[in-house]
Amino acid sequence: MKIALDAMGGDAAPETPVAGAVRAAREFPLEIILVGQQDAIQQQLGRYPKRPSNISIVHAPDVIGMDESPAASIRKKRESSITIGVELLKDKKVDAFVSAGNTGAVVSASTLLVGLLPGIERPGIAIILPGVKGDTLLIDVGANIDPKPMHLLQYALMGESYARYVMGKARPTLGLLNVGEEESKGTDFIKETYGLLEGSGVNFVGNVEGHDIFSGEFDVIVCDGFAGNIALKTAESLAHAINVLLKRSLMMSPITRLGAFLARDAFVNLRREVDYAERGGAPLLGVDGISIIAHGASSGKAIKNAIRVAYESVRHDLNKHVVEAVNLYTQHAKEHSA
Amino acid sequence: MKIALDAMGGDAAPETPVAGAVRAAREFPLEIILVGQQDAIQQQLGRYPKRPSNISIVHAPDVIGMDESPAASIRKKRESSITIGVELLKDKKVDAFVSAGNTGAVVSASTLLVGLLPGIERPGIAIILPGVKGDTLLIDVGANIDPKPMHLLQYALMGESYARYVMGKARPTLGLLNVGEEESKGTDFIKETYGLLEGSGVNFVGNVEGHDIFSGEFDVIVCDGFAGNIALKTAESLAHAINVLLKRSLMMSPITRLGAFLARDAFVNLRREVDYAERGGAPLLGVDGISIIAHGASSGKAIKNAIRVAYESVRHDLNKHVVEAVNLYTQHAKEHSA
Numbered sequence: 313m314k315i316a317l318d319a320m321g322g323d324a325a326p327e328t329p330v331a332g333a334v335r336a337a338r339e340f341p342l343e344i345i346l347v348g349q350q351d352a353i354q355q356q357l358g359r360y361p362k363r364p365s366n367i368s369i370v371h372a373p374d375v376i377g378m379d380e381s382p383a384a385s386i387r388k389k390r391e392s393s394i395t396i397g398v399e400l401l402k403d404k405k406v407d408a409f410v411s412a413g414n415t416g417a418v419v420s421a422s423t424l425l426v427g428l429l430p431g432i433e434r435p436g437i438a439i440i441l442p443g444v445k446g447d448t449l450l451i452d453v454g455a456n457i458d459p460k461p462m463h464l465l466q467y468a469l470m471g472e473s474y475a476r477y478v479m480g481k482a483r484p485t486l487g488l489l490n491v492g493e494e495e496s497k498g499t500d501f502i503k504e505t506y507g508l509l510e511g512s513g514v515n516f517v518g519n520v521e522g523h524d525i526f527s528g529e530f531d532v533i534v535c536d537g538f539a540g541n542i543a544l545k546t547a548e549s550l551a552h553a554i555n556v557l558l559k560r561s562l563m564m565s566p567i568t569r570l571g572a573f574l575a576r577d578a579f580v581n582l583r584r585e586v587d588y589a590e591r592g593g594a595p596l597l598g599v600d601g602i603s604i605i606a607h608g609a610s611s612g613k614a615i616k617n618a619i620r621v622a623y624e625s626v627r628h629d630l631n632k633h634v635v636e637a638v639n640l641y642t643q644h645a646k647e648h649s650a
Numbered sequence: 651m652k653i654a655l656d657a658m659g660g661d662a663a664p665e666t667p668v669a670g671a672v673r674a675a676r677e678f679p680l681e682i683i684l685v686g687q688q689d690a691i692q693q694q695l696g697r698y699p700k701r702p703s704n705i706s707i708v709h710a711p712d713v714i715g716m717d718e719s720p721a722a723s724i725r726k727k728r729e730s731s732i733t734i735g736v737e738l739l740k741d742k743k744v745d746a747f748v749s750a751g752n753t754g755a756v757v758s759a760s761t762l763l764v765g766l767l768p769g770i771e772r773p774g775i776a777i778i779l780p781g782v783k784g785d786t787l788l789i790d791v792g793a794n795i796d797p798k799p800m801h802l803l804q805y806a807l808m809g810e811s812y813a814r815y816v817m818g819k820a821r822p823t824l825g826l827l828n829v830g831e832e833e834s835k836g837t838d839f840i841k842e843t844y845g846l847l848e849g850s851g852v853n854f855v856g857n858v859e860g861h862d863i864f865s866g867e868f869d870v871i872v873c874d875g876f877a878g879n880i881a882l883k884t885a886e887s888l889a890h891a892i893n894v895l896l897k898r899s900l901m902m903s904p905i906t907r908l909g910a911f912l913a914r915d916a917f918v919n920l921r922r923e924v925d926y927a928e929r930g931g932a933p934l935l936g937v938d939g940i941s942i943i944a945h946g947a948s949s950g951k952a953i954k955n956a957i958r959v960a961y962e963s964v965r966h967d968l969n970k971h972v973v974e975a976v977n978l979y980t981q982h983a984k985e986h987s988a
Contacts, residue, residue: 381834444891457829458837491795491879496719499796499876522883526891535880538837541829542877543884545860550885553782553864554892557923561916571913578899578906585895 313341315622316406317615319348319356320375320393321413323608329412330356332615337364339616340623345406347372347397372396378608382416386424394421401601402426408602408622410593412610419455422596422603429631431638434459435598436467436537437605438474439544442586443528449475450489450525450533451597454541461505464488464534465512469641470597471532472514473633478595478624484531487520489539495519501536509534513644551586593618595625597634602626651679653960654744655953657686657694658713658731659751661946667750668694670953675702677954678961683744685710685735710734716946720754724762732759739939740764746940746960748931750948757793760934760941767969769976772797773936774805774875775943776812777882780924781866787813788827788863788871789935792879799843802826802872803850807979808935809870810852811971816933816962822869825858827877833857839874847872851982889924931956933963935972940964 317333319326326348333344334357343366346353350371357363374392376385386395394413398421401409411418415437423435436452451471456463468486475484488506490498495506497519509516520530525543535543562572572579592614593604602625606618655671657664664686671682672695681704684691688709695701712730714723724733732751736759739747749756753775761773774790789809794801806824813822826844828836833844835857847854858868863881873881900910910917930952931942940963944956 379832381832442891442895444894454829489880491792491876494717522880522885523887525884526887528891538829539877539880542827542860542873542881546863546881547860547884547888549861549864550888551892553780553866554889554920554924556782557780558916558920561919561923562913564916564919568913568916571909571911571916573909575900575906575909575913578896578902578909581899581902582892582896585899586892 313623313626314343314345314406315408315410315619316345316347316370316397316400317619318393318397318409318411318413319346319353320372321411322606322610323378325412326352326356328610328612329615331612332610332619333367334360334364335612335616336619337366340620342366342623343368344619345370345400347400348393349373349375370396370400376414376417378414380414380417382414382420385414385417386420394418395425398422398425398603401603407626408604410604410606410618410622412606412608412615412618415454415605418603418605419596422599422601426599426601426603428598429600429635429638431635431642432466432470432598434463434466435596436463436470437594438471438597439594440479440591441525442591443526445528447479448525448528448530448533449479450535450540450544452535452537452540453544453594454537455596457536457538457541459536461501461508464505464536465508466598466638467534468509468512468514468516468532469637470634471534473637474595474597474630475531477628477633478630479531481531483515485517486514486532486534487517487524487530489533489535490519490521493519493521511648512641591617592621595621600631602630651961651964652681652683652744653746653748653957654683654685654708654735654738655957656731656735656747656749656751657684657691658710659749660944660948661716663750664690664694666948666950667953669950670948670957671705672698672702673950673954674957675704678958680704680961681706682957683708683738685738686731687711687713708734708738714752714755716752718752718755720752720758723752723755724758732756733763736760736763736941739941745964746942748942748944748956748960750944750946750953750956753792753943756941756943757934760937760939764937764939764941766936767938767973767976769973769980770804770808770936772801772804773934774801774808775932776809776935777932778817778929779863780929781864783866785817786863786866786868786871787817788873788878788882790873790875790878791882791932792875793934795874795876795879797874799839799846802843802874803846804936804976805872806847806850806852806854806870807975808972809872811975812933812935812968813869815966815971816968817869819869821853823855824852824870824872825855825862825868827871827873828857828859831857831859849986850979929955930959933959938969940968
């Protein structure tokens, strides 16, 4: 298996992508192709005395900045690490592409160059969030901020396939993110989506609320990309605020400081459980190839985990299952309308 | 000053509303009118040996359940604690109404019976959230899930008045919740709202993201009620998950347990800082009277704090300032279009 990694993507590129590539190359049976400015990558690789033999470089002179306009940058920077990495995916020279770079640019390049799976109209970014009772896949968190109900149905089919075949849930439960649980709640958009999901054949449990995102009671939650993006970033914001305020509180007195010192393993454990950036990347579902988006602030470990997400998606033949789910739905819908 | 409190509202009514009323009656110079089933309220009041003289009861035989349809319950239960409490407000027999009951029913009753301020088309629920650098008022968190851009402009005017006159911020900064900071980001709805806010005379700083909700860097953030509701409930969900997972982590070993015991004051302090339910109620802005919504799970202390929010809103003549802000905007808009 070959995976291309955007060596220029992320706040600390190429340092952390290279660090992640080295860790992943040692851990997983795959070849990693670092895409980016050759000299800068070589320099970073030079820091590792034993460079793994399953890492190679494909030169890409241009870099798309984190805040550049996706459409314009894809058009202008034809030799960027994102464009060249996605072209490797399109030409089937790699099985997956991973980037911690400009999310919009990765979405645009993946959609325009690689194209979408048959029956899928828009890609969606899925993220796996930790919860009290287990993990929940939330889709879409920002690829499509003004979707049609049919797009959410397609997200449901893709999210269910991911939960079933990659996360290993036998019969994933799926909820629709809304402002209340009753079927009568929500906007016209939500009510129409509810109707589509009900007749779709997925294990649809009805409306769920923001409360349910971190409860871990549902395997998949679908939402429009606007609400999903707000929910995700609000959660990041709160986690950060709690972290800062807790540290401040723990410095209150010599006693609390001693307590914090003794309890430090518990804080490390908690961070491992809730810091989803450390859990890996967000699959961009719907693309006719595996494309994984990692957080811009990813550490080397987070990059390694994003590569693991790509590896698992390829290994479990995710897209084959998505196409089967779409076909099954289309057949099902035809029979019901006939 | 007289404040009516829904004694039947909330998960543990009438126990916690009565407890909150007793605390508030002792702390603030005001009269509290408990609205609800007289016998049940009397029974709860009987638990306090020294019942404050500034508490009285107005009997309301009906109770609207937390999950009842707002419109139907308001229509059918004409003698509910919410309806009778809101009627006291309408008839100017009280200066404010506070309820931890069915949010939708409070919004409907306040809007239909009391009416809206001149120039305001829809009420909005505002909530004050704690952040790293200070408090942020988020409006709307669910009164209006499918608003027009003009409604968000009105939320901005009302939120700014609240931040200025009740929260005491000299020149509040105001952001529009979006999926990115650039002016080009977002849906057509957001872009239109952006244009309205830019020409409105409020101290509009542009788009803000979910990241900014708990940063405390902005005084007021406006959003549609769908996204606001999702953001708020997601945050509650994450805070709960972190609490559960942290407790579990702290039980890991005898050492971490000892650490947790020594650091317990820090956890109490953190809870006080971040638990917004303990900070009081959410003002329902736009109603021609002060109407405050408390969390259904409010403790007695939270109810007392919701009464404090009502007290402060009345004391600072909030609605007079809102009307002035709306008039100023209307004049400003006329001059610009002339």
